[in-house]
Amino acid sequence: MTDIENEGTGEKKSGWFGRLKAGLSRSSSSLGQSISGLFKKRKLDDETLDELEEALIQADLGVAVATEVREALSKGRFGKEIGDDEVKAVLGGEISRILKYSEKPLVVEASRRPHVILMVGVNGSGKTTTIGKLASRFKAQGLKVMMAAGDTFRAAAIEQLAVWGERSGVPVVTRPAGSDAAGLAFDALEQAKREGYDVLLIDTAGRLQNKEGLMAELTKIERVIKKLDESAPHDTILVLDATTGQNAVNQVDVFERVAKITGVIMTKLDGTARGGVLVAVSKKYWMPIHAIGVGEGIDDLQDFNADAFAKALVGTAERA
Numbered sequence: 001m002t003d004i005e006n007e008g009t010g011e012k013k014s015g016w017f018g019r020l021k022a023g024l025s026r027s028s029s030s031l032g033q034s035i036s037g038l039f040k041k042r043k044l045d046d047e048t049l050d051e052l053e054e055a056l057i058q059a060d061l062g063v064a065v066a067t068e069v070r071e072a073l074s075k076g077r078f079g080k081e082i083g084d085d086e087v088k089a090v091l092g093g094e095i096s097r098i099l100k101y102s103e104k105p106l107v108v109e110a111s112r113r114p115h116v117i118l119m120v121g122v123n124g125s126g127k128t129t130t131i132g133k134l135a136s137r138f139k140a141q142g143l144k145v146m147m148a149a150g151d152t153f154r155a156a157a158i159e160q161l162a163v164w165g166e167r168s169g170v171p172v173v174t175r176p177a178g179s180d181a182a183g184l185a186f187d188a189l190e191q192a193k194r195e196g197y198d199v200l201l202i203d204t205a206g207r208l209q210n211k212e213g214l215m216a217e218l219t220k221i222e223r224v225i226k227k228l229d230e231s232a233p234h235d236t237i238l239v240l241d242a243t244t245g246q247n248a249v250n251q252v253d254v255f256e257r258v259a260k261i262t263g264v265i266m267t268k269l270d271g272t273a274r275g276g277v278l279v280a281v282s283k284k285y286w287m288p289i290h291a292i293g294v295g296e297g298i299d300d301l302q303d304f305n306a307d308a309f310a311k312a313l314v315g316t317a318e319r320a
């Protein structure tokens with residue numbers, strides 16, 4: 001058994017925390033600025049709490065989280081004077097507490113041969129890139145990895161995965177654009193079983209315009225995979241683009257209805273002011289968040305760490 005958290009040295013960790021913090025700096029500076037503006041030697045009254053709640057909603061954390069933070073902050077402090085630092089500390093603590101439920105590294109059960117991971121998400125969410133990053137990580141851990149270019153609607157997606165395959169030295173099963181994705185998934189799994197692969201990562205198309213079509217496609221892929229392995233897919237990971245803000249929450253709604261989502265990876269957390277949406281997703285769905293994408297490079301995928309994320313989002317810490 002292995003997981004993607006076991007990678008790297010302490011030095012690398014502080015490096016990635018730096019990257020996470022840099023990535024989330026837009027989110028944290030917009031949130032930090034709102035808070036700093038609010039709590040310059042101010043009494044904690046209803047008006048201030050209303051403004052804080054509004055700032056949190058503006059930062060995409062969602063109404064439920066904003067209400068919870070408001071309650072936590074007012075407890076024992078209502079009517080007293082309060083400063084930025086205390087507010088940020090309470091906020092960071094509350095966010096971390098919520099996110100803890102979602103902290104769950106992606107575990108590959110190597111004995112499954114292969115552990116089948118289906119990647120779903122709308123076009124452009126970062127699915128293909130994330131598969132490439134995962135493949136490269138698993139390979140670095142010594143696992144035998146295969147990818148299947150199941151987004152057969154777009155020739156560019158097939159080519160893109162092939163490039164990731166070359167980059168990471170991982171074989172990619174492809175078919176010409178327009179081919180049947182379920183057939184491709186079946187063949188890939190058959191080959192992976194026969195040749196003793198540890199992990200099979202399957203890309204899928206994510207056209208949201210037509211929910212019935214999407215559901216039919218994913219259901220068909222699942223059905224044919226099960227002919228070869230009743231327990232597969234072992235993970236169905238929804239890839240969400242942080243830059244879409246609240247729309248990411250709607251996407252969980254849609255995909256939950258068309259597939260049995262087992263976890264989430266959120267991409268593009270570098271350089272967006274909308275990183276708070278991850279907290280809204282965690283709070284609403286209590287869903288495992290396996291990892292986060294903080295760039296386009298092969299190493300820009302980090303294990304999700306609730307505490308580090310909360311600190312980077314609120315902008316409270318120099319180090320993890």
Ligand SMILES: Nc1nc2c(ncn2[C@@H]2O[C@H](COP(=O)(O)OP(=O)(O)OP(=O)(O)O)[C@@H](O)[C@H]2O)c(=O)[nH]1
Pocket residue numbers: 121122123124125126127128129130151154156157160205206267268269270292293294295296300
């Ligand atoms: N900045 C940044 N860009 C990312 C990240 N992940 C993916 N991208 C970029 O987002 C764009 C879309 O990524 P894809 O991997 O092609 O997305 P997809 O969901 O497979 O989209 P289709 O191929 O259209 O189905 C690409 O330009 C990626 O390089 C990330 O974590 N940070």
